[in-house]
Amino acid sequence: MPSRSSAVTAQPVSRLIDELSKLPGVGPKTASRLAYHILKTPRDDALGLAEAILEVKERITLCSNCFNTTDVNPCAICTNESREKRICVVEQPLDVVALERTHEFRGTYHVLHGSVSPMDGIGPDQLRIQELVERVGKESPEEVIVFTNLDLSGEATATYLHRILTPLGVRVTRPASGLPVGGDLEYADDRTLGRAMTGRREL
Numbered sequence: 001m002p003s004r005s006s007a008v009t010a011q012p013v014s015r016l017i018d019e020l021s022k023l024p025g026v027g028p029k030t031a032s033r034l035a036y037h038i039l040k041t042p043r044d045d046a047l048g049l050a051e052a053i054l055e056v057k058e059r060i061t062l063c064s065n066c067f068n069t070t071d072v073n074p075c076a077i078c079t080n081e082s083r084e085k086r087i088c089v090v091e092q093p094l095d096v097v098a099l100e101r102t103h104e105f106r107g108t109y110h111v112l113h114g115s116v117s118p119m120d121g122i123g124p125d126q127l128r129i130q131e132l133v134e135r136v137g138k139e140s141p142e143e144v145i146v147f148t149n150l151d152l153s154g155e156a157t158a159t160y161l162h163r164i165l166t167p168l169g170v171r172v173t174r175p176a177s178g179l180p181v182g183g184d185l186e187y188a189d190d191r192t193l194g195r196a197m198t199g200r201r202e203l
């Protein structure tokens with residue numbers, strides 16, 4: 001049984017544990033378990049993991065139109081002509097993944113990379129909001145759906161977007177109720193997300 005005491009943990013192993021424990025949701029115990037698992041893993045599998053990490057860092061960038069993560073710029077969603085002229089605004093790239101899984105939305109996305117939160121010093125200028133305004137002017141979408149989280153800063157973002165986008169003549173909507181209040185959209189199940197998308201309301 002390996003000991004977690006640093007005196008008996010070989011330096012490369014403790015380095016791996018340190019790196020793994022920086023991941024979200026991974027405490028020191030899980031980090032040790034993962035490190036020793038990798039240690040036992042065949043060399044090719046371990047290399048596969050290391051290469052996958054390198055590849056996302058080297059090949060993934062942000063789409064210059066919607067700011068979702070992509071390996072081609074503009075991304076496959078932005079260049080898909082069969083997509084509807086509706087823009088769904090989300091906080092994070094993971095929200096796009098969750099909404100695409102529901103198959104309830106056939107438009108394009110715009111990823112803000114956060115939400116307006118004065119308490120954390122995050123104002124509209126730190127988010128991709130100016131780029132959204134430019135897109136709305138250029139693309140004249142039928143609708144902008146503000147799919148930010150149902151927490152304080154998500155609501156503040158929705159209110160702000162409504163105020164600046166409505167004068168541009170675009171319909172601004174918000175998902176129907178039923179989403180987890182105060183929680184991240186990525187934790188909502190597919191059916192809940194899909195229902196919220198289909199039953200949206202005017203802001």
Ligand SMILES: [Zn+2]
Pocket residue numbers: 063064065066067068074075076077078
């Ligand atoms: Zn894009």
